[in-house]
Amino acid sequence: MEYNEILAMQKNFFYSGKTKTYQYRLDALKALRESLIYYEEEINQALMDDLNKSPYETYISEYGISLQQLTYATRHLKKWMKPIPRSVGINSFPGKAYDIFEPYGTALIVSSWNYPITLTILPLIGAIAAGNCCVIKLSELSPNTSNVVEKIVARAFPKEYVTTILGGKEESQQLLEQRFDYIFFTGSTAVGKYVMEKAAQHLTPVTLELGGKCPCIVTADADIREAAKNIAYGKVLNSGQTCTAPDYVLVYEKVAEQFCREITNQYKKMVGDSLTNPVYPRIVTERHFERLRRLMEEGTVYSGGHFDQGALKIEPTVLVDVKPDSPVMREEIFGPLLPVIPYSTLDEAETFVQEREKPLALYLFTTSKSTEIRVLNKLSFGGGCVNDTISHMTCDGLGFGGIGHSGMGTYHGVYSFEAFSHKKGIYKKSRVFGLSLRYQPYAQKVSRL
Numbered sequence: 001m002e003y004n005e006i007l008a009m010q011k012n013f014f015y016s017g018k019t020k021t022y023q024y025r026l027d028a029l030k031a032l033r034e035s036l037i038y039y040e041e042e043i044n045q046a047l048m049d050d051l052n053k054s055p056y057e058t059y060i061s062e063y064g065i066s067l068q069q070l071t072y073a074t075r076h077l078k079k080w081m082k083p084i085p086r087s088v089g090i091n092s093f094p095g096k097a098y099d100i101f102e103p104y105g106t107a108l109i110v111s112s113w114n115y116p117i118t119l120t121i122l123p124l125i126g127a128i129a130a131g132n133c134c135v136i137k138l139s140e141l142s143p144n145t146s147n148v149v150e151k152i153v154a155r156a157f158p159k160e161y162v163t164t165i166l167g168g169k170e171e172s173q174q175l176l177e178q179r180f181d182y183i184f185f186t187g188s189t190a191v192g193k194y195v196m197e198k199a200a201q202h203l204t205p206v207t208l209e210l211g212g213k214c215p216c217i218v219t220a221d222a223d224i225r226e227a228a229k230n231i232a233y234g235k236v237l238n239s240g241q242t243c244t245a246p247d248y249v250l251v252y253e254k255v256a257e258q259f260c261r262e263i264t265n266q267y268k269k270m271v272g273d274s275l276t277n278p279v280y281p282r283i284v285t286e287r288h289f290e291r292l293r294r295l296m297e298e299g300t301v302y303s304g305g306h307f308d309q310g311a312l313k314i315e316p317t318v319l320v321d322v323k324p325d326s327p328v329m330r331e332e333i334f335g336p337l338l339p340v341i342p343y344s345t346l347d348e349a350e351t352f353v354q355e356r357e358k359p360l361a362l363y364l365f366t367t368s369k370s371t372e373i374r375v376l377n378k379l380s381f382g383g384g385c386v387n388d389t390i391s392h393m394t395c396d397g398l399g400f401g402g403i404g405h406s407g408m409g410t411y412h413g414v415y416s417f418e419a420f421s422h423k424k425g426i427y428k429k430s431r432v433f434g435l436s437l438r439y440q441p442y443a444q445k446v447s448r449l
């Protein structure tokens with residue numbers, strides 16, 4: 001079927017009004033949950049084949065999170081759908097004002113390979129909770145998982161409601177030529193700009209979930225062991241191929257050596273000999289593997305540095321003596337390399353972050369409340385953690401998204417529902433009585449009330 005035919009079919013279905021009812025949305029969320037559970041084994045196998053992710057890692061970062069968000073949406077859907085009363089003010093008195101959440105229509109979701117379940121299911125929860133139809137373009141770089149997602153969606157939904165498209169850049173570009181009512185894109189900043197250009201042609205609203213370099217700041221008063229442990233956790237997850245992975249560490253100079261030692265120990269504890277560890281995730285393609293190998297040469301290897309080209313695995317590697325303007329500090333690393341950069345004053349660390357594009361996440365390690373307040377107020381970034389990494393993405397109540405080059409728009413939980421809804425402001429005039437002040441003729445009325 002041609003893409004324009006798929007879109008026409010979905011628009012027809014949307015105009016039937018079925019997808020807007022509470023019951024239809026609720027049943028859809030339940031059907032998605034049932035289908036995910038049905039395919040659990042295939043999901044585990046596919047992620048092992050695509051990225052060498054263990055079932056446990058799949059559970060904590062893909063399957064389990066998707067089920068958790070589905071449960072949360074199912075529980076809160078009725079409340080989310082309710083109109084929100086707003087203040088009327090003196091100008092429109094007497095009457096009522098409220099916001100109604102209206103689905104956009106047919107949404108396009110373009111997703112990425114690094115968390116191919118999460119990055120498809122989480123936006124889809126938002127799209128259907130908000131009452132939309134949906135076309136999902138899956139990633140070509142995680143082909144096994146994309147095939148399973150296709151089956152999950154086909155089991156749960158008719159094509160006129162939700163459908164998937166397999167393929168890469170070409171399919172994505174053809175889809176972006178169509179006039180969707182909403183576009184939700186996850187991927188690189190460069191492609192995000194292209195998506196926005198295409199969306200602008202029809203003034204289609206977008207959410208862009210993009211990448212960037214996420215800094216960690218480890219201050220003089222931080223608990224170094226805890227900092228190392230939690231940064232290591234965020235960095236070994238999917239071998240650093242996570243949009244919110246710690247990209248580099250700014251560490252107070254007098255504790256820098258201790259930090260490097262600690263994180264090396266933590267890496268050992270967590271993944272042991274990573275190259276022979278049967279469940280250490282691999283790098284997604286040879287092109288990315290080669291890119292990372294080149295980046296590794298841009299500093300002194302403090303620890304790690306080994307790789308297995310055949311298995312596409314790279315050891316968690318600590319890099320020191322990196323130049324601030326070298327490629328490893330300019331491009332998003334998206335792999336298990338961790339530059340560690342000492343700083344002498346907090347001002348210097350803050351300036352280092354401010355001179356670069358606004359990151360998707362920032363992680364601050366400190367025991368001082370005043371440092372926490374200072375850094376959180378001073379630096380601009382999508383979201384983040386204090387004394388942890390990644391975990392802000394898995395809080396039910398928190399929105400997730402970037403700012404500037406790391407993206408625009410927020411999702412997860414209620415924010416997903418809002419992202420896929422237009423907020424329609426309504427004023428309802430009182431029929432009981434009204435003020436005559438606004439009506440013509442004005443000639444007899446005084447200009448100041």
Ligand code: NAD
Binds near residue numbers: 115194211
């Ligand atoms: P990508 O931009 O190459 O691809 C993303 C999607 O766009 C894929 O479906 C792909 O088929 C399609 N695509 C690729 N090139 C295209 C083009 N020229 N025109 C139109 N469509 C195109 O990104 P990726 O390699 O899949 O993912 C890695 C990037 O995504 C990293 O920068 C990472 O930080 C970011 N990311 C962000 C988030 C987030 O939530 N903010 C999550 C995961 C990944």
